[in-house]
Amino acid sequence: MAGNNVEDASTDTIIHTDLEFPLRGIFYYAWYPNNWAPNGYHVTYQPTNGYYDNNDRTLINNHIDELEYANVDVVIASWWGLDNDNRRPRDWAIKKCMEESDRRTENGEIDLKWAIYYELEAFYNEPMDTIKADLNYLMERYVNNHDCYAHINGKPVVFVYTRGTEDNTEEFMKKWADAVDGKWYYVLKVFGGYKDMIYQPSSWHQYGPSTRMHKMEDSSRKLVSINISPGFKHADPNKTTFLERASEELWTDLVKEMVGSEVNWQLITSYNEWGEGTSVESALEWQTESGYGMYLDVLHKYATVADLTTSDNNDFNQPGQMENLPFTIANKTLQINQRADRIIVYSMTGRVILNEKNISSLALEVNEPIAIINIELGDKLYRYKYVNF
Numbered sequence: 153m154a155g156n157n158v159e160d161a162s163t164d165t166i167i168h169t170d171l172e173f174p175l176r177g178i179f180y181y182a183w184y185p186n187n188w189a190p191n192g193y194h195v196t197y198q199p200t201n202g203y204y205d206n207n208d209r210t211l212i213n214n215h216i217d218e219l220e221y222a223n224v225d226v227v228i229a230s231w232w233g234l235d236n237d238n239r240r241p242r243d244w245a246i247k248k249c250m251e252e253s254d255r256r257t258e259n260g261e262i263d264l265k266w267a268i269y270y271e272l273e274a275f276y277n278e279p280m281d282t283i284k285a286d287l288n289y290l291m292e293r294y295v296n297n298h299d300c301y302a303h304i305n306g307k308p309v310v311f312v313y314t315r316g317t318e319d320n321t322e323e324f325m326k327k328w329a330d331a332v333d334g335k336w337y338y339v340l341k342v343f344g345g346y347k348d349m350i351y352q353p354s355s356w357h358q359y360g361p362s363t364r365m366h367k368m369e370d371s372s373r374k375l376v377s378i379n380i381s382p383g384f385k386h387a388d389p390n391k392t393t394f395l396e397r398a399s400e401e402l403w404t405d406l407v408k409e410m411v412g413s414e415v416n417w418q419l420i421t422s423y424n425e426w427g428e429g430t431s432v433e434s435a436l437e438w439q440t441e442s443g444y445g446m447y448l449d450v451l452h453k454y455a456t457v458a459d460l461t462t463s464d465n466n467d468f469n470q471p472g473q474m475e476n477l478p479f480t481i482a483n484k485t486l487q488i489n490q491r492a493d494r495i496i497v498y499s500m501t502g503r504v505i506l507n508e509k510n511i512s513s514l515a516l517e518v519n520e521p522i523a524i525i526n527i528e529l530g531d532k533l534y535r536y537k538y539v540n541f
Contacts, residue, residue, distance in 0.1 A: 166296060168303040171265065174414050177226040178219065179269060179422040182206040182245035186238055190427035191388040197426060200434040200445065206245035212252050218434060219423065220262045222448045223455035226302045228311050231268045233286065247293065253300040265302035267309040268294065274313045277324070283331040307337040313359060316343030325351035339417070347371045361421040361430040362393045365406060377417035380406045382447055385429035400446050407454045414457055
């Protein structure tokens, strides 16, 4: 969860408050209007905000409204450096986003944080001197000037895109460890063999929106990030990779599974990568009465595990309807977490199937293909029966 900013508006002092896990992050692109027609082909969907310019402050505030509505903790803004006239406006737009977020946080309207997604390693194996210079620039331009820059363990957060081919070497990992020099909380994109590298980053993530969900572990085999995608359809018809747009039912399942996992990084790809058709920003194709669109409506509804109650969703068994209700679970194993105030039962895929407070006892009977969970709530006993688990 995002921590509270503590700042003195009468001074220029920048005070960063550490964020607390779990955190909802979303990938953000400030490269419009230049990218409305990637490879010469116009994007597929029609954003409610129109085909906008990211440097427009009215548009920026519309985006901030949507991101806040969707319970986003950290906006991860794609950054490609400053080496040409196409890339510099992106840097200006990100700066304006942080300025507006600071202003609105100071006014008590929002509590939204930003981080940079360093993308130059996507195509180049950058020299360490270049990376150090870029990180120094980011520190001076963004971190040192904005309360809204995300921090964890006292360090500013930066995500790093890697190619996952030539980059998966100890040399590459050491380069980044030396470049950050202990000053950044850095989250690398995974690649083959990443868990076995000697030099490990602060955390790991995957970016692959043509797959519906990614779950990534760190070197200790602990689940550290989940990334979900609403779909993938590139504007360029020559690019044939495709993932069908998620229905409301499927998107709800994905969001609930992500939230129920309580994993540190709960990521969404993307807010507004329109060229690849992965956006959850409001659009004419999925508009709703709220004005925010179906995808953001679901993110608004499910922010924390506390939102995943049995009374909230028909997929959960209700008191009085416990006996012999079928429930299909994708994995062959159930996992039970007992907390001080609740018990959570979920499949090993992360899907929450039971979330109850004030349970005095719980017992699990397994006789494949049937699992029965007996729970006591006060003086009442309920039996949950699941089949094909």
